[in-house]
Amino acid sequence: MIAGGSATTGAQATGPDRWLIRGVTVAGSGGRAGGTADILLSGGSIVAIETGLNHSGAHVLDADGLIALPGLVDLHTHLREPGREDAETVETGTAAAALGGYTAVHAMANTDPVADTAGVVEQVWRLGRAAGHCDVQPVGAVTAGLAGLRLAELGTMADSAARVRVFSDDGRCVADPLLMRRALEYVKAFDGVIAQHAQEPRLTEGAQLNEGEMSASLGLAGWPAVAEEAIIARDCLLAAHVGSALHICHVSTAGSAEIIRWAKSKGWPVTAEVTPHHLLLTDELASGYDPVFKVNPPLRTSADVLELRHALADGTIDCVATDHAPHPVEAKETEWSEAAFGMTGLETALRVVQEAMVDTGLLDWAGIADRMSVRPARIGRLAGHGIPLEAGVPANLTLYDPASPPAAVVPAGASKSRNTPFAGLELPGRVVATFLRGTPTVLDGKLA
């Protein structure tokens, strides 16, 4: 895909100056639908989007057949650093993100130590800047140590260099209704949002797999849909009551989508995300007890998958978020009940979403730009990202080839971990290039 000849030779050596992306289809700019254009990047910004741009001295990237999306933004990434550098580091996780087309990720707070102080969130933020593959926006914990007992210093994290706006105890639910109410109220002071991991703890003690036919026949403790839906319903009511922003992490059931649709119909300040794996995979994959399919919330039924796709298409669910959760081999090469919850997702997200949403006709590429860049950036209060591509905006963009023939997913990527549930599955598409403020982080599908 990269044009041959002198235009690209030595791109890495000369660094980010000017790039001309030629003949690309720009997603999310309604006026240009169907046509192609050239995009000129310079000084970290998009200088022009026009047809027939000709700029000598720029590196030329022949983007025939490619789609240009605003750089993808992930609201839900586990980078594992500090604490579990054996599973992932900020360096490897953000490299995986760039390869997946992301220009910004929100790093979840369940590290060790927990990101519940200004010190830890600033550390993660600085590691992200040093890695340079994409922007890293730390998420702060809602409660100290994720213990669910008292609020972390939310305001201090908001005021820190990391400018935290999204707070989450992800991995655990803020189950105490009073604490959840206080958290929602408190973050109004600095335009924060509470991202809830919706899981009623008593209804999910020892839970291993979606409660249904599979859990019954496999003899695994069930994780009932109602345990998610009950918390979502409660928190939507709380958000409405105190007038503060609630975001629901990894929505996994048809019933959850219905509750969120109802809350939005009331005009309540509720947003939601769905993971790529919940848009494609079902609990039937657990039949061989391979813990690569063990995730929290669990894979659900095909009826849930279809309803989640529709909810994403009609905007009930605002965005796709990966919940990229790397784990070392030994955490998965074990009995199901002993294995860690979680799957990697950054490097495959866009391909999975093409399969689930675009190739099914549910969303067009403008819709993908909205659900994977514009809306997650807005929910995360992230400046400089998620802006539809036009002259004058920061040059954060992803070039994607949707016509690349379906190819089997290979677990070996930039992530330190290999726990992808999509290994061996044939998925369409290919991320060709990613630009972060005008600098390529990925070229020809490889780290630049």
Added chain:
Amino acid sequence: MKRHLISAADLSRADALLILDTAEELAQLADRPIKKLPTLRGRTVVNLFYEDSTRTRISFEAAAKRLSADVINFSAKGSSVAKGESLKDTALTLEAMGADAVVIRHPASGAAHRLAGWVRGSVLNAGDGTHEHPTQALLDAFTIRRRLMGGRRGSALDGLRVTIVGDVLHSRVARSNVLLLSTLGAEVTLAAPPTLLPLAVGSWPCAVTYDLDSELPKSDVVMMLRVQQERMNAAFFPSVREYSRRYGLDTARMARLPDHAIVMHPGPMNRGVEIAAEVADSSRSTIVEQVANGVTTRMAVLYLLLGGTQFPAVTQ
């Protein structure tokens, strides 16, 4: 037959009948002064037990020894497992020692399935968590056929009505029996309080009732499940006494059974909870026979997985 026996669903009707008929042949050995056959001489069977289960371990050990196999007992308490070795590493160790069959009992559902991915020998599931216990179902089917059908070879359990009573949700015995007995043509009914049935039990090949008493006069077999100690204080039922009152098999309930009906229990029993002592010790009870039949049935399974498809005539 498949190479492993992990779920009762692995067995076709023909497979199940072959095992029962082979067990019937082997049962004749039990009456002979020398109970041992040379069939598995030089083969190694490992008993890999991560849970205390003296009765199942001894049963498998006796079965393997009567077929002249070398038996290695590997229990979690006395080995590196207690020091934190993973199941996979243990599997690789057994593989290196040349185990022809591994009999595994494990507290995690799916452990036998995982093990089968790591060893070349046959894996026999001797109970994995709350999933399955297929040899228990086979010995139960064998016992039912002997008691109610004279042990007639080639015959299945078509039309027999079997009622399984108690904690189905957490019972590997119930899961395996529902699958195997329905494969063999029996009509299985589960009788339990709603809290002790899986939510999706409707998709299983059996009927379900909350009312044990209405089921008893129609039952040829009543199989009582053990109430585990840890369920007793976890809100599955209000009290042990109430459970016993509604689902326990006492003499009054036993009197409602048809004359020919039998009472089964996989053991160990909680006398006075799910079964009254008078019932357990009555002539309808097959509980002691089940233990004896366990050895014979497991011999048949080991033989068929490790040996061959047809049993050399025991009678020669």
